[in-house]
Amino acid sequence: MPSLAAAATQTYRPANDAGEDLMQRFGVRMVFADGEDIFAQGEPADLLYRLVSGTVRTTRLARDGRRQIGDFHQPGDLFGLEQSALHRFCAEALGACEVLVARRGAMARFAGQQAFDHFMAEALAEALDRAQDHLILVGRRTALAKVARLLLNVAGRQAGPAFVLPMGRQDMADYLDLTIETVSRMVTQLQAAGGCRFVGRRTFLIKDHARLEAVAD
Amino acid sequence: MPSLAAAATQTYRPANDAGEDLMQRFGVRMVFADGEDIFAQGEPADLLYRLVSGTVRTTRLARDGRRQIGDFHQPGDLFGLEQSALHRFCAEALGACEVLVARRGAMARFAGQQAFDHFMAEALAEALDRAQDHLILVGRRTALAKVARLLLNVAGRQAGPAFVLPMGRQDMADYLDLTIETVSRMVTQLQAAGGCRFVGRRTFLIKDHARLEAVAD
């Protein structure tokens, strides 16, 4: 159920898996417009969400006012799976998107606690993996390497030859723990010698994959 | 089951919780010496571990040779809960420690898949929370704030008035994504004006909690 695979199609298709059935059976389809909040930090966390199309980002406000990005979600991803009573993150639509929304209680009651727990364990394990990957990404040495790796990650979720960044520069900066100016400079630099080329602000091509991969290390 | 609470005693005591029973019933007690590997990166992940006494760190080697610290575990913590077939982290004893080790298959078979899944879901949710907290810590603005926050976190897990760092400077540096020199300088600086004082290299006192808290923000 890795998001990478499912996202390549840009639209979610259920896999042959018990967890998928749960959201399919109990989920209600909702549509959100660009910038809309799907849920807010501090709201009760009694629902589960699966992205069907579009992109969603989850963020968290630190005390010092910094905005920390938890993750960018692609079609097929589950999100909002905090076990605590209240959401520790806020989820916003990056562009228009469709989401399957299901009540946890209903899934547990009607599908059985066992099926639900198994479903949650799988989803949480994947979220944990992603958080750990994010940690390594943020810990990378240079700003150039961070941005290069992000581009590669985005490209890996899409079918080439042209790739579209679902987020703006500020979101990239928050995700990588950089400033928007630095991200912008690195993008410029990657075009000069990093093996990629931008067409407009959001679309890019990878001209030399090995080069970009080398820069990202 | 938060590690913070259980760790205050420095020795694990079972809580009134299904998950606890699982490790109690099926776990085998093992002892490790300082520096010993409890499991290695790439090893089969068919066991689960709960720390009884001592401290354990989990690390991961990035391709570029950097050592990324996943977490420091205190008594009561579960670790090694990767869902993948192989461990993505390596766990080492920081000083002598006791660990309860249980076979996943045995727990699922004899306690029931349901109980096991529920157990895993809870443990994973907690690990995810910790990973997200770690992400925010690493993303903090200044080195001084990072080190101050780490000291507060360590102190929060122990009973005062003196606190003991279970890890050395290099481990602190790897955890915070800093160099050992910078950590050392920040420790010096925190003593000058951060409201804490070191007695030896590993023991410290918090003279002015509000001050340290202010520096950590």
Place this chain on the structure above:
DNA sequence: CGCGTGTTTGATAGCAATCAAGTTCTGTGG
């Protein structure tokens, strides 16, 4: 066509990495 938002570019300053010695602790053996 112009306004606003989002992005790029430029100049500068500050913080942490790096390179390089010192210094203090710890454990071991005399």
Place this chain on the structure above:
DNA sequence: CCACAGAACTTGATTGCTATCAAACACGCG
């Protein structure tokens, strides 16, 4: 109990990267 060796840690000098402050530029939309 002390001396010693090695490891862990601290301190210093310098460099380099990224943040910050400031301004120009481009795209999207009415």
